[in-house]
Amino acid sequence: MPKPKSRPRRPKPIDLYYWPTPNGQKVSIMLEECGLPYNVIPVNIARGDQFDPAFLKISPNNRMPAIVDRDGPGGRPISVFESGAILQYLGRKTGKFYPANERARVAVDEWLFWQMANLGPKAGEASHFRRYAPEPVPYAQKRFSDEVDRLHGVMDRRLADREYLAGRYSIADMACVGWIRLAERLGETFQTFPHVKRWLDTVRARPAVKRGMGIRIEAAGKVDVMDPKVRAVLFDRRAR
Numbered sequence: 001m002p003k004p005k006s007r008p009r010r011p012k013p014i015d016l017y018y019w020p021t022p023n024g025q026k027v028s029i030m031l032e033e034c035g036l037p038y039n040v041i042p043v044n045i046a047r048g049d050q051f052d053p054a055f056l057k058i059s060p061n062n063r064m065p066a067i068v069d070r071d072g073p074g075g076r077p078i079s080v081f082e083s084g085a086i087l088q089y090l091g092r093k094t095g096k097f098y099p100a101n102e103r104a105r106v107a108v109d110e111w112l113f114w115q116m117a118n119l120g121p122k123a124g125e126a127s128h129f130r131r132y133a134p135e136p137v138p139y140a141q142k143r144f145s146d147e148v149d150r151l152h153g154v155m156d157r158r159l160a161d162r163e164y165l166a167g168r169y170s171i172a173d174m175a176c177v178g179w180i181r182l183a184e185r186l187g188e189t190f191q192t193f194p195h196v197k198r199w200l201d202t203v204r205a206r207p208a209v210k211r212g213m214g215i216r217i218e219a220a221g222k223v224d225v226m227d228p229k230v231r232a233v234l235f236d237r238r239a240r
C-alpha cells in the first residue's frame, strides 16, 4: 500500500505582544511581509500591562513589542524582546528581508542600529516634549527637534542614490517607516527631504506594510495621556 503522504506541518502562530506605536508596527509589518501566522496580544501600556510579572519574564525592560515563537530553535519555544532583535530573529528564521551575504547584512545592520540608537529615541523624545510635557521646555524641544531634523538629512542623503536604506527592501526600512510616518503626522512635510518622502510613499504603499500598520486596538484610541493615572504609569518611573 502506498504510504500516506505526510502533510507539511502548519507553523504555530507567533504571539505578538503589541500596542499600536511605531515600535510595535515594526514587528507586525515584518510578520505580514513574511506571511507568518500570528496572534496579537495587546499590551495596554497606558494601563500598566507592561509591568505584569508574566510579561516581564518575556520583556524585562517593561516595553513592548515582544514575541513568543513556539516553533523556536530546536522546536522549542523562544521569547524575544527589543524590536531590532525581533526583526533580526524573524529575518534569520525565514531567510527574508535580512540577507545572508555578509556585506549586504552589514548594510542592513548599520541602518537597523541607526534607527534603534538614533531615529527612534530622538524622535520619541521630540514627540514627548512637544506633546506630553506638563509645561513647555524650549531647550529640550529644540535639542530633540534639531536632532530629528539632522537624522532626516542623514536619511535623505542615504536615499538619494538607492531605493531603500540598505539597497534592497529590508528590516531596516521596516524599522524606520513608523517613525517617519509619525514625523509626517506631526507636521513634517519633507519638502527639504524629497528622497525620504519618496521612500515613505513607496514603503507605505506595500500591502503588508498597510496591514501591519493598520492593526486596530480599540482601547488605544481612548488613551488620554494627560490623565494623571496614565502619566503615573508611563512617565513617573524609577527603578523602585
Ligand SMILES: N[C@@H](CCC(=O)N[C@@H](CS)C(=O)NCC(=O)O)C(=O)O
Pocket (backbone or CB within 6 Å): 021, 022, 023, 024, 045, 050, 062, 063, 064, 065, 081, 082, 083, 084, 233, 234
Ligand atoms: N527599544 C525598544 C523600545 C520599545 C518601547 O519604547 N516601547 C514603548 C512603546 S513605543 C513601551 O512599551 N512603553 C511602555 C513604558 O514606557 O512603560 C524596542 O525597540 O523594542
